[in-house]
Amino acid sequence: MTTNNLNKKNESKKNQNNRKTKKNTDKRSFFPRKPKVPIQPYKIIPLGGLKEIGKNCTIIESGNDILVIDCGFAFPEYEMFGIDIVIPDFTYLKENIKKIRGVIITHGHEDHIGGIPYFIKEINVPIYASPLAMGLIDHKLDEHNLNPERHVIRPKDIFKVGKFEVEAIQINHSIADALAFSIKFPGGHVVHTGDFKVDYSPLDGKVIDLNRLSRLGDEGVDLLLCDSTNATKEGYTPSEAVVRQSIDDIFNKTDKRIIIATFSSNVHRIKYFIESSMKHQRRIAISGRSMENVLSLAKNLGYLDNIPDSIFVNIADIRSIEDKNLTIITTGSQGEPMSALTRMANNNHRSVRLKKNDMVVFSSSPIPGNEKVISQVINKLYEKNVEVVLASMIDVHVSGHASSEELKLIHTLIRPRFFIPAHGEYRHLIEHAEIAHSLGQPKDNIFILSNGDALNVTGKTATKVPGFTSGEGVMVDGYGIGDVGNIVLKDRKTLSQSGLITIAVAIDASTGSLMSRPELKTRGFVYVQEHQDLINEAINIVYNTLGYCMENKIKDEASLSKAIRDDVKSFIYKQTKRNPMILPLILYI
Numbered sequence: 001m002t003t004n005n006l007n008k009k010n011e012s013k014k015n016q017n018n019r020k021t022k023k024n025t026d027k028r029s030f031f032p033r034k035p036k037v038p039i040q041p042y043k044i045i046p047l048g049g050l051k052e053i054g055k056n057c058t059i060i061e062s063g064n065d066i067l068v069i070d071c072g073f074a075f076p077e078y079e080m081f082g083i084d085i086v087i088p089d090f091t092y093l094k095e096n097i098k099k100i101r102g103v104i105i106t107h108g109h110e111d112h113i114g115g116i117p118y119f120i121k122e123i124n125v126p127i128y129a130s131p132l133a134m135g136l137i138d139h140k141l142d143e144h145n146l147n148p149e150r151h152v153i154r155p156k157d158i159f160k161v162g163k164f165e166v167e168a169i170q171i172n173h174s175i176a177d178a179l180a181f182s183i184k185f186p187g188g189h190v191v192h193t194g195d196f197k198v199d200y201s202p203l204d205g206k207v208i209d210l211n212r213l214s215r216l217g218d219e220g221v222d223l224l225l226c227d228s229t230n231a232t233k234e235g236y237t238p239s240e241a242v243v244r245q246s247i248d249d250i251f252n253k254t255d256k257r258i259i260i261a262t263f264s265s266n267v268h269r270i271k272y273f274i275e276s277s278m279k280h281q282r283r284i285a286i287s288g289r290s291m292e293n294v295l296s297l298a299k300n301l302g303y304l305d306n307i308p309d310s311i312f313v314n315i316a317d318i319r320s321i322e323d324k325n326l327t328i329i330t331t332g333s334q335g336e337p338m339s340a341l342t343r344m345a346n347n348n349h350r351s352v353r354l355k356k357n358d359m360v361v362f363s364s365s366p367i368p369g370n371e372k373v374i375s376q377v378i379n380k381l382y383e384k385n386v387e388v389v390l391a392s393m394i395d396v397h398v399s400g401h402a403s404s405e406e407l408k409l410i411h412t413l414i415r416p417r418f419f420i421p422a423h424g425e426y427r428h429l430i431e432h433a434e435i436a437h438s439l440g441q442p443k444d445n446i447f448i449l450s451n452g453d454a455l456n457v458t459g460k461t462a463t464k465v466p467g468f469t470s471g472e473g474v475m476v477d478g479y480g481i482g483d484v485g486n487i488v489l490k491d492r493k494t495l496s497q498s499g500l501i502t503i504a505v506a507i508d509a510s511t512g513s514l515m516s517r518p519e520l521k522t523r524g525f526v527y528v529q530e531h532q533d534l535i536n537e538a539i540n541i542v543y544n545t546l547g548y549c550m551e552n553k554i555k556d557e558a559s560l561s562k563a564i565r566d567d568v569k570s571f572i573y574k575q576t577k578r579n580p581m582i583l584p585l586i587l588y589i
């Protein structure tokens with residue numbers, strides 16, 4: 001192109017622009033232009049579920065509205081002695097209680113609903129959940145005598161929670177009625193996958209709604225929160241249909257009494273066990289409280305409609321039934337100490353005595369951390385000559401979470417501007433970030449967050465605010481919520497590792513002199529009868545310490561206690577290399 005031509009082209013462009021400007025000016029004189037709406041910022045704040053598997057809870061805050069997604073609990077970690085469960089810290093939500101419009105639930109697993117009673121006690125807002133999740137939530141709320149507003153939601157439902165327009169989307173997972181959410185609000189469009197896998201042949205026939213997810217991608221998604229649990233796994237997670245094949249094989253081949261342990265919430269799989277049993281003229285007995293509860297809930301919701309009541313037999317009445325005509329479906333697939341299967345393995349189940357002609361099928365895989373207790377149960381089963389079938393032998397279990405190729409599919413369909421890998425330990429989040437990056441997501445648009453961080457999003461920019469609120473879990477012990485902190489835990493650890501020594505000392509309040517021989521008692525430290533010398537020497541140390549204190553006019557309780565504790569502690573450590581808790585009790589008489 002010659003310079004002349006270029007100039008000509010520019011000139012004509014200029015004229016065009018002039019024309020346009022003129023036109024606009026004319027228009028403005030008749031119709032004043034609307035003031036430009038500023039881009040509305042929003043925040044994503046994870047309170048749980050990041051860098052851990054458990055207590056999932058995420059907040060979206062936009063102006064004066066807050067939406068909470070899921071509210072689960074986590075099981076205590078190894079050194080949380082005596083702690084029952086850990087729930088998210090609701091401090092930020094309590095501070096902003098007036099803004100909270102509701103909580104939406106992806107599905108009924110405990111790491112998504114287990115914290116709800118504790119949440120509702122503090123923050124009474126409406127709950128939105130699918131039929132099975134709501135049934136499980138109802139049960140929890142009844143136990144805690146709570147009655148918040150509740151709405152049952154189903155795939156394709158679109159509903160308003162404050163300013164948030166929420167759409168429920170069918171996905172597949174290891175529990176019935178699991179949902180993903182599309183959440184639209186001024187300034188944002190967030191998609192949260194919940195826990196999911198891509199299953200083209202799920203047992204209930206309801207395939208993940210890839211079509212809708214793809215159209216959401218076309219509409220434009222600002223931010224995706226996506227399950228990372230299996231991000232480290234190559235390929236695809238097998239379909240539930242694989243389990244069906246393996247179960248068929250087992251039922252076809254054996255005449256033994258079959259005992260199947262699985263997760264009570266996997267209603268569709270349990271239904272398939274029941275149907276297979278019916279096909280092979282087997283009756284069904286159910287063992288374990290949570291299994292009974294979930295099945296009666298599933299029955300009420302119509303998930304077991306084609307199954308006659310007569311197929312079930314009470315677990316107390318199984319003796320008269322021949323082995324080849326009986327299937328027992330039980331809890332305990334995770335080796336839980338009080339569960340039905342563990343009680344069977346320990347010979348203390350009221351109705352089931354395991355014997356040679358039994359087959360125990362674990363239709364589950366160990367949740368990380370449970371491997372050891374499960375292997376104890378398995379060894380006990382082997383001791384009884386029971387045939388044991390594990391998921392590592394044949395496919396009697398498949399995961400409910402998407403592997404890397406399925407994650408790639410979701411990213412490709414949704415094409416979000418920003419991405420937060422969710423639901424996973426740190427390594428899972430990192431691997432998931434790598435997957436997204438390998439598909440073209442810029443690293444600057446991927447955010448690995450910790451619980452309690454915030455992501456501030458304004459239009460096309462997003463910034464991470466580390467430590468925005470407390471992301472530490474709150475420990476629940478019996479009726480106490482949050483009253484057990486690090487100091488109490490440290491004491492419990494010391495007690496559990498080296499035991500306790502109490503030293504009772506009676507002192508004359510007027511003279512400050514010792515009234516009687518100090519009394520020393522131990523628990524969990526040494527067996528006193530066999531270590532009387534050590535105890536006597538320790539008492540001598542107490543005498544010496546008190547003598548020194550009297551000489552130096554040290555009389556107050558705190559100083560005396562500290563002196564006794566320090567001297568006895570160093571003596572005991574020298575003699576035994578142990579550090580028991582030492583508790584002086586000073587009595588002034």
Ligand SMILES: [Zn+2]
Nearest residue numbers: 107109173195
């Ligand atoms: Zn789940």
Ligand SMILES: [Zn+2]
Nearest residue numbers: 109111112195
């Ligand atoms: Zn989960």
